Amino acid sequence: MRRSFLVIDDSKLHHQMYRVIFSRGSLAGSTVYFATNGKEGYGLLVAHPELTLVLLDLNMPEMNGLEVLERRRAEGLHPHIPIVLVTTEGSVEDEARGRAAGAWDYLRKPFQPADVELLVSRAVAQGATTA
Amino acid sequence: MSRDENPFGELLQDYVLECLPLAEQVADAFVELERRWREGDQADDLLASLAGRLHTVKGNSAMMGLTPAQEVAHALEDACGLLRGSSERRADAAASLLVAGGELLADLVRNAAPDLDPAPAASFVERVRRWMEAEVSLLPGTLPERRRADRRTGSDDAGSGKVDSVVRVDFRRLDAMLEVLGEGLIQHSALAEAHRGLARRTGACDELERLDQAVVALGKTLKRLESTLMDTRLLPISTVFGRFPRMVRDTAQGAGKRVRLIQSGGETPLDKAVLDRVSEPLLHLVSNAIVHGFESSDARRAAGKPEEGTLRLDAAPLAGRVVIRVGDDGRGLDGQAIRKKAEGLGYEPRSEEAIPLRNLIFLPGLSTADKVSALAGRGVGLDVVAGAIHALGGTIDVETEPGKGTTFTLSLPVTLAIVRSLIVEIDHERFAVPLAHVAETVRVEPETIREINHRGVTQWRGDLIHVADGGAMLGTAAGPTEPRRFYVVMAAGGRRRGLLVDRLVGHQDVVVKGLDPTLGRPDVVSGTTILGDGRVACIVDAVRILEGGRRAG
Numbered sequence: 001m002r003r004s005f006l007v008i009d010d011s012k013l014h015h016q017m018y019r020v021i022f023s024r025g026s027l028a029g030s031t032v033y034f035a036t037n038g039k040e041g042y043g044l045l046v047a048h049p050e051l052t053l054v055l056l057d058l059n060m061p062e063m064n065g066l067e068v069l070e071r072r073r074a075e076g077l078h079p080h081i082p083i084v085l086v087t088t089e090g091s092v093e094d095e096a097r098g099r100a101a102g103a104w105d106y107l108r109k110p111f112q113p114a115d116v117e118l119l120v121s122r123a124v125a126q127g128a129t130t131a
Numbered sequence: 132m133s134r135d136e137n138p139f140g141e142l143l144q145d146y147v148l149e150c151l152p153l154a155e156q157v158a159d160a161f162v163e164l165e166r167r168w169r170e171g172d173q174a175d176d177l178l179a180s181l182a183g184r185l186h187t188v189k190g191n192s193a194m195m196g197l198t199p200a201q202e203v204a205h206a207l208e209d210a211c212g213l214l215r216g217s218s219e220r221r222a223d224a225a226a227s228l229l230v231a232g233g234e235l236l237a238d239l240v241r242n243a244a245p246d247l248d249p250a251p252a253a254s255f256v257e258r259v260r261r262w263m264e265a266e267v268s269l270l271p272g273t274l275p276e277r278r279r280a281d282r283r284t285g286s287d288d289a290g291s292g293k294v295d296s297v298v299r300v301d302f303r304r305l306d307a308m309l310e311v312l313g314e315g316l317i318q319h320s321a322l323a324e325a326h327r328g329l330a331r332r333t334g335a336c337d338e339l340e341r342l343d344q345a346v347v348a349l350g351k352t353l354k355r356l357e358s359t360l361m362d363t364r365l366l367p368i369s370t371v372f373g374r375f376p377r378m379v380r381d382t383a384q385g386a387g388k389r390v391r392l393i394q395s396g397g398e399t400p401l402d403k404a405v406l407d408r409v410s411e412p413l414l415h416l417v418s419n420a421i422v423h424g425f426e427s428s429d430a431r432r433a434a435g436k437p438e439e440g441t442l443r444l445d446a447a448p449l450a451g452r453v454v455i456r457v458g459d460d461g462r463g464l465d466g467q468a469i470r471k472k473a474e475g476l477g478y479e480p481r482s483e484e485a486i487p488l489r490n491l492i493f494l495p496g497l498s499t500a501d502k503v504s505a506l507a508g509r510g511v512g513l514d515v516v517a518g519a520i521h522a523l524g525g526t527i528d529v530e531t532e533p534g535k536g537t538t539f540t541l542s543l544p545v546t547l548a549i550v551r552s553l554i555v556e557i558d559h560e561r562f563a564v565p566l567a568h569v570a571e572t573v574r575v576e577p578e579t580i581r582e583i584n585h586r587g588v589t590q591w592r593g594d595l596i597h598v599a600d601g602g603a604m605l606g607t608a609a610g611p612t613e614p615r616r617f618y619v620v621m622a623a624g625g626r627r628r629g630l631l632v633d634r635l636v637g638h639q640d641v642v643v644k645g646l647d648p649t650l651g652r653p654d655v656v657s658g659t660t661i662l663g664d665g666r667v668a669c670i671v672d673a674v675r676i677l678e679g680g681r682r683a684g
Contacts, residue, residue, distance in 0.1 A: 011149060011187075011191075012145060012148075012149060013142065013145045013146055013148075013149040013150070013191060016139075016142045016145045017139050017142060017194060020138055020139055020141070020142065021138070024138070059183075088186060088190050109190045109193070109194060110190055110193035110194040111194070112138065113138050
């Protein structure tokens with residue numbers, strides 16, 4: 001099955017990094033949607049119930065990561081799609097708040113392609129057991 | 132582990148684009164911090180506002196495997212953290228440490244490469260560590276242990292990690308690509324023309340329809356290639372601005388003045404070829420302002436102005452060009468001294484109406500400073516600055532008010548590869564006149580152009596200007612069959628001249644192609660271009676025509 005992903009991040013550099021990550025190894029051939037803020041990202045989440053995984057940056061203008069998580073939970077939108085909160089080292093409290101707001105896991109910057117691949121394979125395995 | 136194998140190596144340029152403005156804001160903020168601490172201001176807000184930017188630079192550098200930048204950012208973060216907690220540590224030593232670190236960080240980001248010499252970063256990190264240890268008499272080694280630079284590098288064994296994905300391209304290759312693209316555009320217009328001819332002959336048919344679609348699609352693809360290629364050549368102007376905070380600080384110190392630099396618009400993109408050529412003139416204007424523009428602190432106080440001078444450096448995109456302003460709140464230009472000097476040089480400036488001050492100061496040999504300073508001056512006057520800007524297809528202007536200050540305004544093309552031009556027709560040949568140097572187009576009225584000393588002269592905006600025949604100037608094959616109907620007033624740096632033409636065709640962005648050396652064109656042609664209809668047109672070198680024309684008077 002073709003996998004699709006959503007990246008919500010306000011950094012163009014990070015978009016490019018995700019492009020690299022999703023074009024290599026086991027992730028090659030994936031479809032990736034990009035949003036530059038939470039608002040736009042939420043719209044894409046609504047439109048794509050088939051997403052394998054969402055990578056959500058914490059700090060963004062126009063709806064930050066936590067707000068996206070909270071709204072998604074309040075509206076009960078696609079609860080089957082795992083959302084990974086992307087944080088930086090030293091933001092343990094944010095990670096805790098993210099988890100509380102419904103993040104499936106978190107990914108700390110700096111990360112490498114292997115970290116994302118691992119998250120994806122876990123998400124796929126989990127999807128297979130719950131489906 | 133090897134830094135060369137970082138999976139994001141090919142994103143080096145994206146990294147610089149995103150992180151350089153941040154690193155430079157950090158570097159500027161440290162200079163500002165030093166200034167405010169000296170004034171007794173704790174500047175807590177500034178320290179706090181830095182944290183996010185440093186953090187982002189650190190994180191992105193780590194992702195990119197650029198360890199030196201990452202470590203310097205981290206050390207600065209640590210130092211700022213310590214300073215946030217305690218105001219008594221905010222001394223000159225701390226400030227110069229931060230200023231040096233900010234500058235180093237900006238340099239490391241600007242020159243980002245996997246093989247960058249790690250020594251300067253390592254020695255700075257060590258300097259910070261020693262300073263922190265001296266400040267906090269506890270736990271040496273706290274800092275290195277917190278560093279997790281190598282934690283994840285090397286764990287990446289997925290994919291083709293062996294390929295060196297960093298591509299560094301010689302800028303001349305981008306030029307060569309543009310040249311090839313130019314050929315492609317010409318061939319496309321030839322193809323389109325042939326298609327039109329064919330369509331006229333055969334009338335509509337399926338094959339022709341498909342050919343039409345293919346020609347249109349090819350045109351779009353070439354356009355896309357052109358804009359992608361142009362984007363590759365663009366860099367934020369902060370790559371030049373980044374040199375200023377430190378330079379202003381040092382120059383001001385050397386001149387015994389207190390100057391505060393305020394910058395904006397560093398993210399404005401410019402073609403690298405323009406950036407390379409504008410940085411010297413800008414440095415010159417800035418050092419001029421510091422050394423000559425600002426009064427001494429005593430004089431400023433006496434005039435009721437703040438002792439510290441304010442120097443503004445702004446850049447902004449404006450109607451397809453980039454405008455850069457260098458403004459000081461110093462003494463303003465001394466009109467009388469300049470006029471006197473100009474007379475001494477034989478320019479015979481008559482009155483403000485005849486030749487405004489702002490045109491005079493760009494004349495060769497005009498420097499009102501009594502002695503040449505080690506910092507500014509260097510025997511190079513504003514005429515050289517103006518010459519460099521004009522050669523770029525730019526313009527320079529000055530506004531000054533006695534006691535209030537002086538502002539230089541530069542208007543530059545975003546790129547040298549594409550020039551916005553006025554297309555004119557002379558003796559059935561087409562020429563492109565860069566719009567930057569077109570002041571006005573005028574319809575020739577009978578009896579308005581007189582001949583004085585075998586040269587055409589006319590009244591234009593209350594002044595006498597020379598008017599030359601375009602055909603004679605540009606060496607057209609045929610002579611004029613009837614009187615020219617228009618003249619184009621070209622202007623640069625206070626010099627103005629009219630060029631007689633037959634017809635004004637319109638405005639167009641033209642792609643500059645180098646000049647074929649065998650063409651034997653006169654030196655007032657700077658290049659050639661292909662017009663929309665496939666015709667070759669020469670680009671008029673307005674600056675050269677103006678230089679060959681009158682000087683002041």
